[in-house]
Amino acid sequence: MKHVSILIINEAVLASIADPRIIFTGVNDFLQAAGKPPAFKVQLIGLEREVHLHGGLFTVHTDALINEVKxxxxxxxxAISGDIETTLQLNAPFVPWIIEQHKKGAEVASLCIGAFLLAATGLLDGKECSSHWLTASQFRAMFPKVTLVDDRIVTEQNGLYSSGGATSYWNLLLYLVEKYAGRDMAIMAAKVYALEIERKSQSPFIMFNGQKAHEDEPIKKAQEFIEANIADRISVEDLAMRYAIGKRQFERRFKKATNNSPLEYIQRVKIEAAKKQLESSRKNVNEVMYGVGYADTKAFRTVFKKITGLSPIEYKSKYSQIN
Known part of the structure; x- marks a missing residue:
């Protein structure tokens, strides 16, 4: 039987405590119904006996304190809520315990932006990590030694797991159920809780808003120019010349400021504009393609699918507001 410790951290999102408890205890119920022993011992672990969440609206009673779990x-x-840096400070006492347990052989899984607390342990340094795409820029700024793969729903390296944003953590929970209790139990859980068991990417949900939380003004102006001219064909050479910066230096500064190369940024801005048109207009795919500056159907489809995980037609079918 595997001992599962769900941390009751300060400023935790209640659903991300309840949901893992539901799925692991649910698997125990499935096994019991089949005349088999339970697979999991599930405990809520905290720094105090009672933890107040969501401004005191909810109180969670822990099963044990961290110093009682050897x-x-x-x-x-x-997942965490509130100001992330403040929340990490409130939960700093968990960090040495997590590190110690991992050294003893425990695996660690973060749900959504719980990845910030996992990263704060240093265990993810030099490794990949998933989290909510909305906080990607802040994560990269705070943890530059971690490779954030913000399009992926599940990552696993050396017994460390992380999930994409919001309810996509259910896919990580299914992944863990399959690892510990077998494929049959994972399929059963997916059916009972109405989950897509093989969903691997959160790319279709990402909304690209540009990364302007930096102080490099010429680069910020270049970003604004790209965003204001989505129908035009813009080259890196044109941008570098426009802002009187050498091409190589421009590329280096742009990457440092935005975490994208200029070409990647241009593509993401155009595809974000295309997504919005596919969602809310009656334009067909070709009309949208021309409207964001692409003339080559194959190139447009390739870039669109690389960024969103779906073809333009699949995206329109899934998200269009117009019948």
Whole structure:
């Protein structure tokens, strides 16, 4: 039987505590109904006996304090809320315990932006991590040694797991159920809780808003120019010349400021504009393609699918507001 420790951290999102408890205890119920022993011992672990969440609206009673748990097999770090840096400070006492348990062989899984607390342990340094795409820029700024793959729903490296944003953490929970209790139980859980078991990317949900939280004014002006001229064909050479910066230096500064190369940024701005048109206008795919400056259907489809995980037609079918 695997010991699962769900951390009741300060400023945790309640659903990300309840949901892992539901799925692991639910699998135990499935096994019991089949005349088999339970697979999991599930405990809520905290710094105090009672933890008040969401401004005191909810109180969670812990099963044990961290100093009472000498060994566990799996640690679940729930999603966090509020100001991230303040929340990390409030939960700093969990960090050495997580590190110690991982050294003893425990695996650790973060849900959504619980990845910030996992990253704060240093265990993710030099490794990949998933999190909510909305906080990607802040994550990269705070943890430059971690490779954030913000399009992926599940990452796994050396017993460390992370999930994409919001309810996509259910896919990580299914992944863990399959690992510990087998494929049959994962399929059963997917059916009972109405989940898509093989969803691997959160790319279709990402909304690209540009990364302007930096102080490089010429680069910010270049970003604004790109966004104001989505129908035009813009080259990196044109941008560098426009802002009187050498091409190589421009590319280096742009990448440092935005975490994208100029070409990647141009593509993402155009595809974001295309997504919005596919969602809310009666234009067909070709009309949208021309409207964002593409003349080559194959090139447009390739870039669109690379960024969103879907073809333009699939995206329109899934998200169009117009019948």
């Amino acid at each position: 060994y566990t097999d799996l640690i679940i770090i729930p």
